[in-house]
Amino acid sequence: MTEPGSASALMERLAAMRKIDAHTHVLTADAETLDGLGKTLERQALRWLDICWYDSDGSLPKQVAAARAARGRLPGRVDWLTAFSLDGFDRADWAEKAIAEVEAGRAAGALGVKVWKNIGMELRDPEGRPARHGGASSAPQGAWVMIDDPRFDPVLDRIEKLDMTLTAHIGEPRNCWLPLDRMTVAGDREYFSEHPQYHGLLHPEMPGYQAQIDARDRMQARHPGLRVVGCHFASLEWDVAEIAARLDRFPRLAVDTAARICHLQIQNRELVRGFLLRYQDRILYGTDAIMMQGTVRTDTGISSLEAAYEADLRWLGTDETVEAPVVGPGFQSRGLGLPFPVMERLFRENARSWYPGLA
Numbered sequence: 001m002t003e004p005g006s007a008s009a010l011m012e013r014l015a016a017m018r019k020i021d022a023h024t025h026v027l028t029a030d031a032e033t034l035d036g037l038g039k040t041l042e043r044q045a046l047r048w049l050d051i052c053w054y055d056s057d058g059s060l061p062k063q064v065a066a067a068r069a070a071r072g073r074l075p076g077r078v079d080w081l082t083a084f085s086l087d088g089f090d091r092a093d094w095a096e097k098a099i100a101e102v103e104a105g106r107a108a109g110a111l112g113v114k115v116w117k118n119i120g121m122e123l124r125d126p127e128g129r130p131a132r133h134g135g136a137s138s139a140p141q142g143a144w145v146m147i148d149d150p151r152f153d154p155v156l157d158r159i160e161k162l163d164m165t166l167t168a169h170i171g172e173p174r175n176c177w178l179p180l181d182r183m184t185v186a187g188d189r190e191y192f193s194e195h196p197q198y199h200g201l202l203h204p205e206m207p208g209y210q211a212q213i214d215a216r217d218r219m220q221a222r223h224p225g226l227r228v229v230g231c232h233f234a235s236l237e238w239d240v241a242e243i244a245a246r247l248d249r250f251p252r253l254a255v256d257t258a259a260r261i262c263h264l265q266i267q268n269r270e271l272v273r274g275f276l277l278r279y280q281d282r283i284l285y286g287t288d289a290i291m292m293q294g295t296v297r298t299d300t301g302i303s304s305l306e307a308a309y310e311a312d313l314r315w316l317g318t319d320e321t322v323e324a325p326v327v328g329p330g331f332q333s334r335g336l337g338l339p340f341p342v343m344e345r346l347f348r349e350n351a352r353s354w355y356p357g358l359a
C-alpha cells in the first residue's frame with residue numbers, strides 16, 4: 001500500500017487523472033494498430049488530438065483518412081484537426097479550394113486547422129509572380145511566402161467564422177539556425193542532422209528565425225479574433241520570457257508543449273515554474289507522438305509511449321528528479337511539483353477550452 005501524500009501516491013493520482021494529449025499524429029488506419037492505441041489510451045486515462053498537416057509529399061488525404069478512421073474506431077478517445085493544401089497557392093482559385101477543404105474537415109468533425117513550417121521555410125512564389133507554383137518545380141523560385149501573406153486571409157477568416165482553432169507550427173526551434181555543436185539539446189542535433197533540408201543555418205537564402213516569429217506575430221495581430229494554438233511553445237521554446245511576452249500581447253493565443261518539454265528542463269527551474277503557474281490556462285500539454293502501423297515514435301528519447309507520459313507527469317507534477325535523455329546522455333532534471341489543479345489545466349482543461357467541441 002502506498003502512503004497517502006507520498007510521491008508514489010501522487011504519481012498514482014496523476015496517472016488516473018483524465019488527460020488529453022493535444023498534439024499527436026495518427027498516420028495509419030490499420031485496425032490492429034488503432035485497437036492497440038485504444039488500449040494504451042484507456043490505460044493512461046488519455047484522449048488524443050490527432051493533427052493532420054499539409055506536406056508537399058501529398059500525404060494529406062491519407063492523413064485525413066487515418067484521422068477519420070481513428071475517430072470512428074476509438075470514439076471518445078480520438079479527435080482531429082484538418083489542414084489545407086498549398087498546391088497551386090499562387091493561382092486565383094487557391095483560397096476557394098482551401099476553404100472548401102476546411103469546411104469539409106469541419107463537416108467531418110475536425111476541431112481546428114493546422115498550418116505548418118513549410119509556410120515560411122519551403123513555399124515560394126515563382127520568379128516574377130504571378131505564375132504557377134507547385135507541380136514540377138524546376139522553375140526559378142521567387143519570394144518566400146510567409147504566414148502573414150494576405151492570400152491566407154480569406155482562409156483564416158473562414159476558420160475563425162467556423163469557430164475552429166488555428167494550430168500553427170510556424171518556424172522552428174532557435175537551435176535550427178545554430179551549428180549542430182551549439183544546439184542546446186541532443187534531440188534537435190539529431191533531428192537537424194537527419195533533416196538538413198530544414199536546418200536553417202544551411203539555408204541562408206531562407207528567412208531566418210526572427211523573420212518566422214515576426215510573420216506569425218503579424219498574422220495574429222491582423223486576426224485578433226482568431227483562436228491560435230502555437231505548437232511547440234510557438235517556436236519560442238528557448239526562453240519562457242519570450243513566450244510570456246506573446247501570451248501577454250495576444251489574448252487569443254495559447255501554446256502547446258509538444259516535444260519541447262526538454263527546452264524547459266534546461267532553463268532556470270524557478271522561472272519555468274513561475275511561467276507555468278502564471279499562464280496555467282494558456283498552455284496545452286502535447287507530445288508530438290506519431291502512431292504508425294504497429295509502432296509509435298516519441299521525441300523524448302524514451303522508447304515507450306507510456307514511459308514518456310510517466311516522465312512528463314513526474315517532472316511537471318512532482319519534485320522528483322527525472323532523466324531527460326533528449327537533452328543529452330545522463331541529463332537529469334528536478335521536477336516542478338505543480339499543484340494538482342494546475343496539472344488538470346495543462347493536461348485537460350486547456351485543451352477543452354482552446355479546442356471547443358473536445359468533450
Ligand SMILES: [Zn+2]
Nearest residue numbers: 023025258288
Ligand atoms: Zn507535430
